[in-house]
Amino acid sequence: MRETTIDQLAAALDQGAAVIDVREPAEFREGHVPGAINIPMDQLFARLGEVDRDRSVHMVCASGNRSGAMTEVLTANGFDAINVAGGTNAWIRSGRPIAK
Structure with a gap:
């Protein structure tokens, strides 16, 4: 499995990276990485058509x-x-902004 750090994610976001947040909607509303799209993990397989291949x-x-x-x-x-x-959690600990 490929993995990235928070710093690498921040740089990727500056380049227009796609981010999917798989948390539940209530968790997502509490705060998320700016630009992230919420597709809860229990819905991901059914919503694969929404993800750009x-x-x-x-x-x-x-x-x-x-x-x-x-x-x-x-x-x-x-x-x-x-x-x-x-x-x-690591995004927030790094002091980066969150969206609500």
């Missing part, structure tokens, strides 16, 4: 565990998926 997608959750599992799902289905190590 022609570009890399960064997967994020609270800590990196759920997004890691979903990164493997996407990779197994032909996507270029990258897990964000440390997840949203």
Whole structure:
């Protein structure tokens, strides 16, 4: 499984990277990486058609565990998926802004 750091994610976002947050909607509303799209992990397989197969997608959750599992799902289905190590919690600890 490919994995990236918070610093690498920030740089990728500056280049227009796609980010999917697999947390539950209530968690997402509390704060998320700016630009992230919320597709809860229990809906991801049914919503694969919403994910662009022609570009890399960064997967994020609270800590990196759920997004890691979903990164493997996407990779197994032909996507270029990258897990964000440390997840949203690491993003917040780094002092970066969150969206609500």
